[in-house]
Amino acid sequence: MDKAKIVIGVIGADVHAVGNRILEYAFSSAGFDVTNLGVMVSQEEFIAAAIETDADAILVSSLYGHGELDVRGLREKCDESGLEGILLYVGGNIVVGKQPFAEVEKRFKKMGFDRVFAPGTPPEVDIYFLKKDLGTLTEAEREAGKEIEQYNEHAEVGYAGSSTD
Amino acid sequence: MQAVLLIDFGSTYTKLTAVDLDKEEFLGNANSFTTVETDINDGLARALAALKTRTGELEFREQLACSSAAGGLRMVVSGLMPELTAEAARSAALGAGAKVVRTYSHTLTSPDLAEIREIEPEIFLITGGTDGGNKEVILSNARALATTDLQCPFVYAGNRVIADEVSEILKEFDLTVCPNVMPRLGELNIEPVQERIRELFLESIVYAKGLSQVEELISNIMMPTPQAMLKAMELLARGSGRVEGIGDLLAIDLGGATTDVYSMASGSPRLSSTVIKGLPEPYARRTVEGDIGMRYSVDGIIAAAGIERVKEISGLDSDSISHWCETLRADPAQLPDQEEIEALDFALSCLAVETAVTRHAGHLEEFYTPMGQVFAQSGKDLRGVRKIIATGGSLIYSSTLNNILSYALYNPQDPGSLKPEKADYLIDKNYILSAMGVLSERYPDIALKIMRKELLHE
Numbered sequence: 001m002d003k004a005k006i007v008i009g010v011i012g013a014d015v016h017a018v019g020n021r022i023l024e025y026a027f028s029s030a031g032f033d034v035t036n037l038g039v040m041v042s043q044e045e046f047i048a049a050a051i052e053t054d055a056d057a058i059l060v061s062s063l064y065g066h067g068e069l070d071v072r073g074l075r076e077k078c079d080e081s082g083l084e085g086i087l088l089y090v091g092g093n094i095v096v097g098k099q100p101f102a103e104v105e106k107r108f109k110k111m112g113f114d115r116v117f118a119p120g121t122p123p124e125v126d127i128y129f130l131k132k133d134l135g136t137l138t139e140a141e142r143e144a145g146k147e148i149e150q151y152n153e154h155a156e157v158g159y160a161g162s163s164t165d
Numbered sequence: 166m167q168a169v170l171l172i173d174f175g176s177t178y179t180k181l182t183a184v185d186l187d188k189e190e191f192l193g194n195a196n197s198f199t200t201v202e203t204d205i206n207d208g209l210a211r212a213l214a215a216l217k218t219r220t221g222e223l224e225f226r227e228q229l230a231c232s233s234a235a236g237g238l239r240m241v242v243s244g245l246m247p248e249l250t251a252e253a254a255r256s257a258a259l260g261a262g263a264k265v266v267r268t269y270s271h272t273l274t275s276p277d278l279a280e281i282r283e284i285e286p287e288i289f290l291i292t293g294g295t296d297g298g299n300k301e302v303i304l305s306n307a308r309a310l311a312t313t314d315l316q317c318p319f320v321y322a323g324n325r326v327i328a329d330e331v332s333e334i335l336k337e338f339d340l341t342v343c344p345n346v347m348p349r350l351g352e353l354n355i356e357p358v359q360e361r362i363r364e365l366f367l368e369s370i371v372y373a374k375g376l377s378q379v380e381e382l383i384s385n386i387m388m389p390t391p392q393a394m395l396k397a398m399e400l401l402a403r404g405s406g407r408v409e410g411i412g413d414l415l416a417i418d419l420g421g422a423t424t425d426v427y428s429m430a431s432g433s434p435r436l437s438s439t440v441i442k443g444l445p446e447p448y449a450r451r452t453v454e455g456d457i458g459m460r461y462s463v464d465g466i467i468a469a470a471g472i473e474r475v476k477e478i479s480g481l482d483s484d485s486i487s488h489w490c491e492t493l494r495a496d497p498a499q500l501p502d503q504e505e506i507e508a509l510d511f512a513l514s515c516l517a518v519e520t521a522v523t524r525h526a527g528h529l530e531e532f533y534t535p536m537g538q539v540f541a542q543s544g545k546d547l548r549g550v551r552k553i554i555a556t557g558g559s560l561i562y563s564s565t566l567n568n569i570l571s572y573a574l575y576n577p578q579d580p581g582s583l584k585p586e587k588a589d590y591l592i593d594k595n596y597i598l599s600a601m602g603v604l605s606e607r608y609p610d611i612a613l614k615i616m617r618k619e620l621l622h623e
Contacts, residue, residue, distance in 0.1 A: 040539070
């Protein structure tokens with residue numbers, strides 16, 4: 001089977017490049033065909049890249065706290081551009097201040113994201129859910145994923161600092 | 166003496182340049198109107214007679230030519246996303262010396278197809294999708310094109326995965342499959358397509374134009390004129406290996422209908438922390454501004470720069486400007502022979518240069534982020550380029566050339582536009598660049614030495 005294709009990048013005026021590289025490495029190693037748009041990526045760039053590469057999912061990162069503003073309307077623009085139903089994930093320090101993760105997750109899901117990941121989520125978690133959503137989990141992965149299923153439920157806060165590491 | 170005759174069959178003029186291979190120097194030049202209606206040999210014979218009155222009788226050991234006669238190499242290209250594969254396809258075609266009449270993106274519609282039939286392109290370049298990327302749109306475009314009665318050759322340089330399917334759909338047509346212009350997102354691979362375009366130009370298109378009954382004359386045509394310009398400038402910038410080049414350069418060819426800008430520079434960002442946006446641009450880049458020209462496209466210059474700037478530079482009022490623009494439109498052969506036309510011509514030249522170079526050059530945007538100031542660059546940073554070449558009749562005969570070319574420079578009022586900070590101006594006064602591009606196919610060292618003599622006065 002062809003490799004699943006994903007587009008990743010850090011949205012908005014955010015220049016956090018390190019985590020982005022780690023994600024590219026992790027997803028590529030896990031067998032995905034990764035198009036990495038790097039940092040300071042606009043919504044339009046995500047969409048154009050997803051159309052041109054026929055991507056199965058768009059994974060948006062945001063580390064600087066402004067993600068909630070930056071991602072607004074992305075789902076609608078995807079629909080408008082012919083990417084109806086494409087998987088949208090978001091993760092990182094996606095909101096300002098300390099907020100209960102469950103509420104943050106709810107707000108982002110309402111904006112049309114299929115999965116929302118709390119700060120510090122290890123890449124294995126994203127990989128597991130991505131394979132699950134794409135229906136490509138092996139039996140062994142499904143078995144090993146039982147713990148991961150619980151992961152997001154234990155995440156309690158979504159924290160983002162405006163002065164960052 | 167070993168004389169070689171270099172011919173540029175232009176859309177308006179047939180331009181001849183004679184050089185001596187032994188002395189490695191320019192012998193003389195001459196022009197005459199291009200005669201597409203009868204046989205281009207007629208115009209050539211007239212130009213040749215004019216040349217010989219200047220140089221005396223010459224025995225040519227070789228004749229080499231380039232051509233943009235009968236509309237140039239007219240291409241239509243299609244891609245998927247306007248800023249990605251459609252742009253890559255356009256850039257590939259321009260770099261191959263084509264005149265890109267239309268660029269389509271997304272799915273071709275029936276009005277699009279009607280328009281394409283109307284245009285009757287000489288080559289159609291189909292692209293779209295990275296390798297393994299989108300299939301539906303490109304297949305749909307191939308099927309749509311298959312319903313037409315287009316006679317032109319097709320080149321497919323899109324998603325590799327569906328190349329066989331596209332070949333099958335277009336099996337009734339003359340189709341060549343090339344490697345994808347964008348195999349991965351943001352990665353350009355335009356050379357194979359450009360090579361194929363040039364082959365098609367040589368194999369079929371120059372013949373199909375029916376330019377001449379003289380078979381030998383046609384077989385002398387080696388490339389489209391803009392490609393000859395690109396070759397000359399790349400050689401001049403980079404050197405031939407044995408003869409040194411002059412380094413990064415920018416060239417402006419200001420014409421009556423369009424303005425071509427060429428840059429030979431990598432244009433990498435100055436600061437390693439600068440974020441790069443958009444597609445990478447080739448070292449040898451050509452852009453064509455279809456709305457910027459000194460006679461047929463005067464309105465385009467005014468629309469782009471604004472009437473206020475024209476007033477400011479020319480010192481004329483709005484009424485005089487519209488009066489003289491009307492005159493220029495009515496008679497494009499009008500030369501600046503009156504004070505007011507001269508003032509207007511000067512202002513239009515300045516603004517044409519400024520607009521065309523600003524569009525060609527890269528752009529730097531400044532962002533204030535929670536992490537501090539960040540720069541994002543799109544296109545090439547040409548601030549370090551130190552040579553600007555002026556070519557084309559509208560520039561090289563101008564007495565105020567240095568003032569006009571200063572509009573190609575970095576302007577502190579528009580700090581985001583990455584134009585050269587300062588530069589020496591080199592004038593292609595004998596219009597030898599396209600000729601040297603053709604000569605460089607066989608004698609690169611000599612072509613480069615002649616360019617150095619002519620442009621740098623060495």
